[in-house]
Amino acid sequence: MRSLGSFLTRLGLLAAAGCIGVGALPRAATADVTPPVCSDDEDVCEIGVEIPGGGGDGGSDPGTDGGVEPPAGGGSDTGTDALENCTSTVINGVDSHPLAGARPSDTAVLVIENCTIESGSTIQSAEWMELGADGQVQISPEVLAQRAVDRLVLLQPGIEASPGEVQLVQLPTWLWVSEATWSVRTAQAAAGGLIATATATPVAVSWAMGDGATVECDGRGTEWKRGTDPEAASDCSHTYTRPSSEELPVSATVTWQVTWVVTDAGGGEVASGTEPDMSTTGQTAWPVLESQALVER
Template identity: 45%
Template sequence: MPILPERNGKKRPDAEPEVPQVSPAELAQQAVARLKLPVPVIRMNPDEDFAQVVHVPTWMWMPEASWGPVTETVSVPGVSVTATARPRRAVWSMGDGTTVTCDGPGTPYSSRFRADAESPDCGHVYRRASLAEPGGKYRVTVTVLWDVEWSGGGQSGTGHGLSSTTERHVLVDEVQAVVAR
């Protein structure tokens, strides 16, 4: 039996244990630390498993399902705090020294677009082949930046600084036209 607060100088074995007080801001930090941000999935057209072509528009996007809010709730007796992270933008490092910032997941390429059409919101045009790079490929990374809001216990707040990143190596090649006479 726990020995708890004193009464008239004596410990009372029958008293309820005191619950440590945790502020909503402290709970928010715990909720943010527990958020499980999805790892971005790189999609490209031409397909990322094949070569990109110099001077041909490359479309970049991530599946819509990986671009939604992520929520986590932490509770202690008497108070709960919920933190929600929302993707703000994607920053693509294309491996050729170029960075592309997209304000959303990008538009998936489909056959309704012309083959030489540029992406309406997230694309890049390579100017040189990757053959001189280590392994003959460019290292492409995408980092998703997340904004966080939290509320609970009569308080709320916002924050930045969360990110999730992935990478892949992409071959970029030149295509030479042959004119027959």
């Protein structure tokens, strides 16, 4: 733990310290998501049909399955083994495949996709699909959109606060999520001449403060700036009333609103919709101290 002097200096607190002693959503994206999604019972691994190049602003590469990325600043450190370099092959004239099972109809074709993961291993998926009169694989916009949603990679929130590492009783703790981890995420999936784009937008944060209190904030919160009234609260803050005998666990859970749109080769909209909210959580811990003589911040 840093000394109190460096703690006060870092936060711009000018304190005449007397005696300071230690007292003190439906389906969500979680940190343990790992691609691909496999079923031991059915011996099937579903990854997707085709992954076009190029991702959206602040989003994941379209060739990734859903998961949680570690924060760019603060929060816990959990990553995902993303899918890369995916290629699809359509095969006709076969009656069965170990991953896809028996051919369901005379008009079905086998679509095999091979992807590499960050470790260098190759992941293969296979499924039976129908071809249309134009020779394109037929897939409903809703199914394609779900694949794009499954490929979203969300950021865990980077927890920021002022004071930062040690809290003082009766002094509002300002809370916010780092700007680097508060960004719109996108992912894509394509098949049969259609492209689905899924978008996840962070909209709110729920803070569990470790003392039994919960703080609900719209947006990422407001960063504390020098010159601000030291006793003022922010639009996202919490005031501890008692010191703690040990560090208090603190978590921030971000809610992401998810939408999708499917377009044709010409860019025209074919379908659009929304998905249940997703969430990601970051964690930290800090002590709460009691100051008996605080002059100004």
